[in-house]
Amino acid sequence: MAGAGGKRIAKELNEATNPPLPGIQVTLGEDSDIHHWNVIIEGPPESPYAGGLFKLLLVLPTEYPFKPPKINFKTKIYHPNVSNDEHGSMCLGMLKGDQWKPSTKIVGVLEAALQLLSEPVPDDAVETGIAEVYKNNRNEFNKQAKEWTKRYAK
Template identity: 35%
Template sequence: MSGTAPAGNALLLKRQLNELRKHPVEGFSAGLKDESNLYEWEIIIIGPADTLYEGGFLRAELIFPPEYPLLPPKMKFITPMWHPNVYEDGGVCISILHAPGTDEWGYEDAGERWLPVHTIESILLSVISLLSSDTPNLDSPANVDAAKQVREDIKGYRKKVRRLVRESAEAAFD
């Protein structure tokens, strides 16, 4: 894949990786899955304090398209997640990861969507913010069942999330 992308894209990814290695950001770690491929990253988000995710080690991946930074990467949790804005397969549904332009459904302004100025850091901070929110966005849920549970059984929702977080912490030390 990296052979088809312009060299500037790889340089941008390499620069962002080096920046994160030199100046780690609290709340997550990011690195390459394979040192020979700058387009596939592995991520660990440390569950934010004072949230349902506190104590969790949430594994994810970022896959960058050859057109990066003109198009956003795809982010997917490897750790099982239960959240209205995370698809059942782990795919993350947040505005800044949606392709630039106008939202055909009218949920997002163009300014909320992907812009080439976004970095790996801004993406991950947005995801951490999503997980830190007491009230997930239920307007256009990626996981309808999780959204329904938030509306109808918030105690059950919180219990399920905490169980998954506990399992993620146990798996991190296996």
């Protein structure tokens, strides 16, 4: 862990784990690399993801906090803002290069990811087909999201 960036990351890791955030668990990977956080998000009770546990990987670049972290779903999820491929890339406005602010805290990023499960943003979708279902047939969206949650988010 080198320099000011490492100190800030250590401080933010502490903020994310002591006390734990509601609905979010954070641990470091096997090698305890402070730049790789394993995150588990609980599907919010009022959402079609309720009861699911979603694994995410948050990677902090060496230029953090001047460059945004990357956050990817490791658990498949039926969601307009998460890519449906093996990458599970998440579209979160605050993480886009032109919107990222070095003052943004990782806790805020994790809370925004959790919020996205309650309130998808279909107008900023990476999966446009799922966004269309979300906008035009909410019952079908909820049904698919619940089925995927049962199948993948254990």
